[in-house]
Amino acid sequence: MTREPPRARAHYRAWRTIPTRWADNDVYGHVNNVVYYGWFDTAVNAELVARGVLDIAGGRTIGLVVETGCRYFAPLAFPQVVEAGVRVAHIGTSSVRYEVGIFAEGSDAAAAEGHFVHVYVDRETRRPVPLPLDWREALGALA
Template sequence: MTSDYPHWETVPTRWQDNDVYGHVNNVVHYALMDTVINEWMIRTAGFDPLAGDAIAMCVESHCVYKAEVSFPDTIRMGMRVGKLGRSSVRWEIGMVRSSDGTLVAEGHFVHVFVGRGSRRPVEIADPIRAEMQRLVAA
């Protein structure tokens, strides 16, 4: 499992993440995926969401839930690029409960890079693309 994803982050769950059923609510899984992806783009690939010429818009997201996770568990988030296009990227995420290695969810996000003003697709900038290439699934 760990070799399936070249990038890993560990994130804590929070008290407020549990729903009335006693497990992390589905919306939290999406927020964690979005956070891990965007943090990587900003810190590793040099993406500037506030002032760059292009922004990354989510056009598709999906999550398959495999097992429950609850506060105070921590989650290991594995990330890879499933497909890298001219102006789009499909991020694939595996979420693993840290305490026992159980796969709790798998999901994906598709970002299309668009001009900040035009909102029309633009090519992914070369420095960002080069970093994404390192995460392309084999």
């Protein structure tokens, strides 16, 4: 079976450093696959908060995940530090596709690559809403 190799670091626009925790390792001695999804969520949402568009506690617009995926290339384990690269692959009317690369600190080769799609909705009604202009500008900088 042949598969596409991981993308280079240059593919990603913003970076977050995330330390692994002892509890991240599974019985096989490496970070469990479910932890990667937490890293994806952390990297993207931290970037949106840092750019001033996501107000977790009181913002009217929130993102709901409607699709996820991950490809694994190399194991990671506690006590490694990982670097999560984020980019926006697509901006729709009310949806965004994020791509996240997970790298061992200082490595040029991704240990994993993931994506997820957020549909942005009104916090109260949970109905899709068009992305506001400030969101579009912040997201465009990550494309």
